[in-house]
Amino acid sequence: MLSIRHIVKQYAGHRALNDVSLEVESGKIFGLLGPNGAGKTSLIRIVNQITAPDSGEVYFNGERLNQSHINRIGYLPEERGLYKKMEIGEQMIYLARLKGLSRDEANKRLKYWFEKLGIEGWWKKKIEELSKGMQQKAQFVATVMHEPDLIILDEPFSGFDPVNAEVIKDEILELNRKGATILFSTHRMESVEELCDSIALINKSQKILDGKVKHIRNSYRNDTYLIEYTGQQLNFDGTQPFEIVGDTLSEDDSHIIRIKLNGSHNSNDVLQYLIPRTRINMLQEVIPSMNEIFIEKVNHIS
Template identity: 65%
Template sequence: MLEIKNIVKQYANHRALDDVSTQVESGSIFGLLGPNGAGKTSLIRIINQITAPDSGEIYFDGNRLSPDHIGRIGYLPEERGLYKKMAIGEQMLYLAQLKGLSSQQATERIKHWFEKMEMQNWWNKKVEDLSKGMQQKVQFVATVVHQPDLIILDEPFSGFDPVNANIIKEEILALNRGGATIIFSTHRMESVEELCDSIVLINKSKKILDGKVKDIKNAYRSNTYRVNYLTPDVSVAPVEGLFSIVHTVATEESVTLTIKIADRKTINDVLIYLIPIVQIHELREIVPSIHDIFVQQVTNQTPHNLIETHE
């Protein structure tokens, strides 16, 4: 769907993007990640043709990105882009027709979305009379009403309570199942885990990580496990060449060990050693979350809780 090649963007003395390349597969949900100021918004604006790169190219379905593609893109910015004094129904009609819909098409689709999102009685309300979450619902409808092929969502859950955030999440998944490709920019790493097929991580204007979520998580596995056993009076010591003990938590009922298995050894080897000694209650591999990997890559250090808490 989208091929981003060697994008450079400079603002005076600040380089916002430095030779960034990545690919967004058709029909995927793609996470655009990075700390504040990393360059994410600059890239989104270039894709939307709000600004142009200083060098590099973007291809949309194999063709160089051009104004003809704007009608195939839906963009939900993090900042509100609605007219505060204008009635919501009238505003939706105006925005939908800017995307090429006829008045009749726009009216039918807006009413359909208003029913889906339980917004039927909002038609004559003004934006300034709505809460932040309600405004975000309106803006979401404006983003998708023209049935774009590519949907770019910048912090789409901003302002939502958990119930409405889940409604939007389900609509995002439904749009994706219907064939839409989605670029999803957020600081909510749990949403990335739930929704995204692939991600790119940008930090200080450079791409530092790129790939499918499952492949990235597998690459950061460290052969570390959590073992809980119900024999608190038995002390398990590390075994050289088999496993080391990273962390121990003991209670009156059980002991939980965080262990790191030695190279060329497996969890089966550890179990063969442990089963005759203790009564194992739970065994779980500790796989770093996208949050952990994000922190590690951005700060160049392993998060303190990577081993002790995240699974």
């Protein structure tokens, strides 16, 4: 769907993007991650043709990105861009017409989305009369009502309470199930775990990590496990196939230990050692979360 090749973008004395290349697969959800100032928004603006790269190319469905692709892209910017003094209904019609819809088709689609998001009574309201979260709902409608092939969301959950964030998350997943490719930038690592097929991490203008979420997490596995057992607290003499890296006592007097395997040992070796000595309630591998990986990679580069 989207091929970003060797993009460089310079602003005065600051290089915002330094030889960044990404591949966003059609029909997937792709997370663009990075700390503030990393270059994410600069890249998104290039894809939306708001700015141009100093060098490098972007391809959309195999064609070099050009003005004809604008109507096939929906963009929700982090800085909200609706006219505060204009009535929401007429503003949505205006934006839909810019995307090539007739007034009748725009009315039809807006009615569908307003009912779907429970905002039927907003047609005559002005943007300035709404909370930040409600403004975000209106902007989300403006982003998707022309049924774009590629939907770009820059911090889409900003301003939402947990209930409405869940509503928007469900709508993103539904749009994806219907065939839309989603590219979104976020600081919410839990959203990455829940939504993304693949991610790229940008830091200090460079891509430092990319790939499928499952593969990335698996690559950071480090033979660490949580074990819960019941009975007397075990005393370890150094002959066990693991080392203890954390030990706690739960409220029901079950013992919870965090272990790291020694050498070439595996989880079966752990069970063979523990079963004759105690009752095992749980053995669970600890795989680093995307948040932990994000922090490790950013701190390592810093």
